Each structure stands twice: as structure tokens, then as C-alpha cells.
Amino acid sequence: MRRLVLKELVDNALDAGGDSMIGQKGETYFIVDTGPGIDGGPQDIARMFSINRPMVSSKLWRLPKRGALGNGLRVVAGAVLSSGGRLVVTTRNTRHVLTPREDGGTDVMPEQVDFPVGTMIEIEFGSDMPADPLAMRWGEDAIRMASGETYIGKPSPFWYDADHFFELLQAGKDRPVRELVAQLDGCTGAKAGQISEAFKGMSCQALDRDQAVALLGAARAHAKPVSARRLGSVGKSSFLPEWYASESGSVQIGVRNPKAEIPFVIEAWCDFHGSRDDDVSISS
Numbered sequence: 001m002r003r004l005v006l007k008e009l010v011d012n013a014l015d016a017g018g019d020s021m022i023g024q025k026g027e028t029y030f031i032v033d034t035g036p037g038i039d040g041g042p043q044d045i046a047r048m049f050s051i052n053r054p055m056v057s058s059k060l061w062r063l064p065k066r067g068a069l070g071n072g073l074r075v076v077a078g079a080v081l082s083s084g085g086r087l088v089v090t091t092r093n094t095r096h097v098l099t100p101r102e103d104g105g106t107d108v109m110p111e112q113v114d115f116p117v118g119t120m121i122e123i124e125f126g127s128d129m130p131a132d133p134l135a136m137r138w139g140e141d142a143i144r145m146a147s148g149e150t151y152i153g154k155p156s157p158f159w160y161d162a163d164h165f166f167e168l169l170q171a172g173k174d175r176p177v178r179e180l181v182a183q184l185d186g187c188t189g190a191k192a193g194q195i196s197e198a199f200k201g202m203s204c205q206a207l208d209r210d211q212a213v214a215l216l217g218a219a220r221a222h223a224k225p226v227s228a229r230r231l232g233s234v235g236k237s238s239f240l241p242e243w244y245a246s247e248s249g250s251v252q253i254g255v256r257n258p259k260a261e262i263p264f265v266i267e268a269w270c271d272f273h274g275s276r277d278d279d280v281s282i283s284s
């Protein structure tokens, strides 16, 4: 359980960009990153680290990142509450001592400190959670695995199906259509104007489902699908087993046309123990 909770925090740190590290001082584990810090005031941060936070996907913008569900910090708050632990979040020059409550909310005690860059999470598990000498193992592995190449582009219009793109537009509220289009891969600058020409002056939420499909089609016509190669890979590495293989492809998802075409890369590392005469085959 400790491994899982610390891994959730490391995943968030890695998604934030910048450098990430995990360490331990006495009973306290700390996860530090040099990303942009966490948005919002003390109450917003308390809400984010609370068990009863609605599980809202923060991933309307589809990107190959670790976070997906918006559940990680609820797990962290639950682990602190159920074990009788301690949680402190320091970001944007404020240290927040957080106390998750039985009713699902979280109390916060903010204090001004000098911490302008990134985020530091300090977490201590209570004695009700079994000790684990390798508690940081999964988090440390995740940081090492993050050393390969990663995708640095924007979300591709090919990664959205008709329904999901409509949802993205609805979430865009009163922003001009062109502004949202410019955030897609291959659709920046003058192209954004051409793609959104038919919806000039309209806000994102004003488009109906058919208009959303037309806009998605126009965006795709101007952009190229993202190749699996552009997604990046971890590759061979001295800290991973020697035998390595990778495969790539793409998968279609969604109900209504156009469907999303999601590229993927699968990598496998393998250690060989035993006799060289053994046959091993892996199929999926």
C-alpha cells in the first residue's frame, strides 16, 4: 500500500514536468518536483487532496501522460486518514498542512514559506499501515523509467472521436473556437484560422454535435496523424534487463465516427535465468 501511494505521488510529479525525486527522512517520505506547482488557494488544494472529491477526469486534453482518472490524490488522502498519518503539501510559497476527515473532506492549515518553484509533498503513514522497507521502490523505478524520450507535442485531432471532441468543446465554454483549435497538434498559427473559418466568431460551447464533427474533420485535414515513433520510448537502459523488444501500432476507440486513432508503443525488458536451451514464448 505504501508503494502504491508513493507511486501515485511520483506519477503526478513526473506529469508536472521538470525534475522529480523521492526521498525519506525518518518516518517521512517526500516527493519533490520542479514543475509549475499546484493551482488554486489553500481550500482548492484541500479539496483536491480529499476523499470525496468528485472523480473528474482532468484529461479532456488527451496526452500520453500517467494521470488519467483523477483518482490518485483521493487514494493518497484515504491512506493518510485510514492509517492515522500526516500530509503536507508545499507549493507556490505556501505550506499546507492537510488533515483528511472521516466525512471525506480535508482540513487545511496554510502558512507562507519561501518555496517558489514546483511542489513538495511530505507524507507519513500511521502505524496502522504495515511497514515496508521497499516503500519507495515503485516510485524510484518510475523516475528511472521516465528517463527515455517523451512526447512533447500537443494533443492530436486524430486522438479524439466525435463524442469526446464535442465534450472538449463544451468544456471550452465561451472561448473562441479558433483558440481551442490552436491547441491541437498541427493546427497552430494561420492553420487554426483556416480550420475554424466556418465557425468564425463562435464560442466553443455554441457548436452542436454535427458542427463539432465538421470542425474535427477540418482539423484532421490540416494535421498529420502522430506516428508511434513520435510518442517516444524508454528504450534499452543499463538499469533495465538486457533483453529488449518493442512493438508499435494504433487502436481505434469511440462509438460515433470519426473514431479516435490512438497510437501506442509497447516495450518489454526481460531477464534470462536458467538454461539457454529453455524456450520462452510470450503472446498477447
Ligand SMILES: Nc1ncnc2c1ncn2[C@@H]1O[C@H](COP(=O)(O)OP(=O)(O)OP(=O)(O)O)[C@@H](O)[C@H]1O
Binding pocket: 008, 011, 012, 013, 016, 033, 035, 036, 037, 038, 039, 048, 058, 059, 066, 067, 068, 069, 070, 071, 072, 073, 074, 119
Ligand atoms: N506535483 C504536481 N504538480 C502539479 N499539479 C499536480 C501535482 N500533483 C497533482 N497535480 C494536479 O492534481 C490533479 C489530480 O491528481 P490525481 O493524481 O488525483 O489525478 P490524475 O493524476 O489526473 O489521474 P490519476 O487518477 O490517474 O492519478 C492532476 O491532474 C494535476 O492537475
Ligand SMILES: [Mg+2]
Binding pocket: 008, 011, 012, 066, 067, 068, 071, 072, 073
Ligand atoms: Mg495522478
